[in-house]
Amino acid sequence: MGLQFVVLTSVDRDDLPDGGAAHFAATIREVRSLAPPPGIEVLTPDFRGNREALAVVVEAAPDVFNHNVETVPRLYAQVRRGARLDRSLGLLREAKRLSPALTTKSGFMLGLGEREPEVLDLLEKLREASVDIVTIGQYLQPSSENLPVAAYLPPEVFDRYREAGEALGFRHVFSGPFVRSSYRAEEALLAAGGA
DSSP states (O other), X not given: OOOXXXXXXXXXXXXXXXXXXXXXXXXXXXXXXXXXXXXXXXXXXXXXXXXXXXXXXXXXXXXXXXXXXXXXXXXXXXXXXXXXXXXXXXXHHHHHHHOTTSEEEEEEEEOSSOOHHHHHHHHHHHHHTTOOEEEEEEOOOOSTTSXXXXXXXXXXXXXXXXXXXXXXXXXXXXXXXXXXXXXXXXXXXHHTTOO
C-alpha cells in the first residue's frame, strides 16, 4: 500500500482486562515489520488507569502516543461519561515517564459550552503533563442522540488558542474548526521535531 504513516485506534475495549493494550502492541509490531516501516501514532482509550496496560503499548514503541482529553473538566460528566480528566492526564504523564523520548499528544473540542479561562487552564494542565502536541477542533454533533453544538467558533478563536498553546511550550499546536485528533498526524510529528 505504500504507507508512510499510520494512526491506530479502536473503540474502547473495557470488556478486555487490559483494555485492548495487547492488540495495540501486536498491531504496532506487525506494522513495524513492513518494509519500509511507516511511522506510527496510536490513539488509545484511558485503559481505566491501568498502568500495566499503558506500559504494554509504550514498550511496543509507537512514534506518537495520543490520548484525547476531549473537553474541559466542567463538561466531563456530559461529554465523557465514565472518564476522568485526572486519569487521562495521568496516563499521558506516565507515557512520557515510561519513554521520555516518546512524542505525546492530546486533543479536545470547542463548541460544547466551555469558557476561555477553562480552555487556557486545560492547555496548562496538558503542558504540565508533558504533552508535546495538542489538537483543538470544532465539535460537530454526530447524531441526534449526541450533545448539541453550543457554539460554532470563528477561526480567530482557534488562532488565539494556538498562540496560547505555543506560548506554553507545546512542540506543535493544530487549532482550527476542521482539526481532528489525527489531523495531518505525520506533519504534526515532523513539525514537533520527531521521527
